[in-house]
């Protein structure tokens with residue numbers, strides 16, 4: 329008998345807990361993946377079914393998730409795991425597809441970062457048949473369930489993905505309100521999904537596509553974001569809900585414009601990269617002990633993730649800014665400070681996120 333991921337086998341009808349107990353010490357998925365990597369009892373995975381490249385430095389993967397996938401809301405992200413050079417790496421990617429896509433597949437558009445490990449790997453090696461580890465969708469960035477009367481979507485570079493998902497979702501819902509999709513890039517050649525964006529705008533009267541180029545004159549707008557741009561293309565922006573995702577410079581200028589206009593409450597945003605940098609500090613004191621690795625180093629004042637990496641360790645991480653929980657480890661003793669909130673934690677035997685924790689004096693980690 330052939331076992332396929334689509335056709336549940338006889339074995340699947342046996343209680344999973346029993347099968348897993350029989351399969352100890354290996355979880356049952358370790359055995360099932362020998363039959364087919366998409367045949368899983370518990371783990372969520374996805375098979376790449378199509379690979380396209382709408383710009384030179386991006387790659388778009390269409391992914392068919394296994395039956396455990398519970399769907400997503402436009403704007404959320406998933407953690408994607410893949411083995412690169414023998415080590416399993418996890419990164420966050422926001423689906424760019426509509427949450428209503430009829431075939432249930434998700435589309436991920438990945439920009440190849442210079443020196444980026446996973447993005448470069450996917451850009452160079454993604455092909456149909458590649459199987460990725462996936463998490464369920466996470467995050468609170470997204471459209472409210474009761475859709476607002478007007479929507480302004482602002483993005484730059486690879487930050488297009490969550491807002492494109494919102495645009496596609498609204499179009500699938502025949503949303504009747506005004507939508508302005510304002511995207512910034514260097515030139516037309518850097519705009520991922522440009523052909524489809526133009527098609528969507530042509531098909532939907534209420535959707536207006538505005539392209540701002542910083543390095544070319546043939547866009548709808550020229551130069552970096554300013555409030556004048558908004559007044560020109562969405563004069564009703566103060567009454568709209570605005571969703572923003574892009575590089576740190578664009579994020580900072582839109583946020584400060586909205587703050588100054590007293591409109592911070594109208595703006596939702598998602599960062600792809602950390603806004604903070606915990607640099608080495610001259611007054612950092614104490615030692616960090618990585619107990620599982622039998623390693624001890626002086627505290628440099630950087631985050632525990634950065635210090636573990638500097639010590640030659642390879643802890644798992646995803647977002648590096650405290651939102652995905654990939655880097656959670658047990659602090660067995662010592663005091664740490666959360667760089668996002670400033671909160672200090674002196675408890676022992678607690679889970680902490682390495683990417684947003686800096687040691688305050690001696691710290692011992694189960695790593």
Ligand SMILES: Cc1cc2nc3c(=O)[nH]c(=O)nc-3n(C[C@H](O)[C@H](O)[C@H](O)COP(=O)(O)OP(=O)(O)OC[C@H]3O[C@@H](n4cnc5c(N)ncnc54)[C@H](O)[C@@H]3O)c2cc1C
Pocket residue numbers: 405419420421422423437438439440441442443444445446447448486489490598599600601646647
């Ligand atoms: C919620 C969320 C959703 C995301 N969605 C997408 C998406 O849809 N498409 C997409 O292309 N990316 C997305 N990202 C970014 C993605 O998770 C990775 O950070 C990115 O692909 C780089 O990973 P890497 O392994 O190639 O780089 P790494 O090897 O981890 O890093 C290499 C170098 O690049 C720097 N770097 C890492 N990430 C960034 C970044 N985002 N911007 C600038 N410099 C960076 C690092 O500081 C380092 O110096 C998202 C991130 C988050 C947190």
Ligand code: FES
Pocket residue numbers: 644645646647648649650651652653654655656681682683684
């Ligand atoms: S890497 Fe995402 S929370 Fe630390």
